[in-house]
Amino acid sequence: SDRQTRSEGERKKGVSDQHTPEQPQRDIGELLQQIMVITEDSLDEAQARKHALNCHKLKPALFSILCEIKDKTALSIRGVAEEEPPDPQELRLDNMLLAEGVAGPQKSRAATAAALAAATGGSSSDESSEHADYREKLAQIRMIYHTELDKYEQACNEFTGHVMNLLREQSRTRPISPKEIECMVSIIHRKFSAIQGQLKQSTCEAVMILRSRFLDARRKRRNFSKQATEILNEYFYSHLANPYPSEETKEELAKKCSITAAQVSNWFGNKRIRYKKNIAKFQEEANMYAMKTAMDATSLTSQASSPATPNSGGYSASCYTPGGMM
């Protein structure tokens, strides 16, 4: 009611002083002053004042002036909604988050384990506990990522809503086209997606750190079983002339030893170089396996008069003379 009387008074004053040349300027000044202090008012007061402003007789004039100013200063939309091509860096982050199972649908335990096994080349049996640890940490990262993402999304929607309301409201007192509102919305979305980009970046970093820690853990060496070493040594010393098992043989040996083919390759690589470096040291071992294989062969021939295994090309420890070491 106070405001009503005030605005009525103002109206009366405006009518009575209509002929004074300075009056319109003073009125506009007051009007602007009122706009400036609007934020200091309570919501109700602001609503009432807004109403008063909307009903003010000078409002249409002010509106057209603002339109004119806008036209003259060419404050129209600059570069609106020019669809930027997707940032390759962001695409990479997205792909990585998807591959790691952080973004997108939740990966099953088996899928995560399989992905890890593929990455490490290790068997899954004795690493299941480490996998569980990895999965747990990954799930934590996933949870934080989604919580933060939701938070940003919500904040973005809220903020966009506020701005749209504000602009719609303001469009009654100053010229704002719907396109401009749209433009503002897209600016806000861009800003928020930049923040989300940072979130993706830091999530990727967290995953990389987790992964590298896990991969480091695989350096925790476990000696092969005695039986496995025996099988590998048997093959090595019975093929000293050419201790290079084919891929097929590696697979076969890997199966027998319950290790991977890559581990078989490692083993043979290490064995060849170490044997070559110090043949004398391995002589005893070589003799032992030669004897063992010979005994196996004789027992086989006496049993079924069949030759040795297809793989055994005869054991001649003296035949392997790599690099002219002997």
Next chain:
DNA sequence: TTCCATGATTATGA
């Protein structure tokens, strides 16, 4: 704790 054995990784070359 030290030292050697051993599985894994990396750099290099053919």
Next chain:
DNA sequence: TCATAATCATGGAA
């Protein structure tokens, strides 16, 4: 791409 050589890092016996 594979083999070699050097090296790393850990296991385990002494």
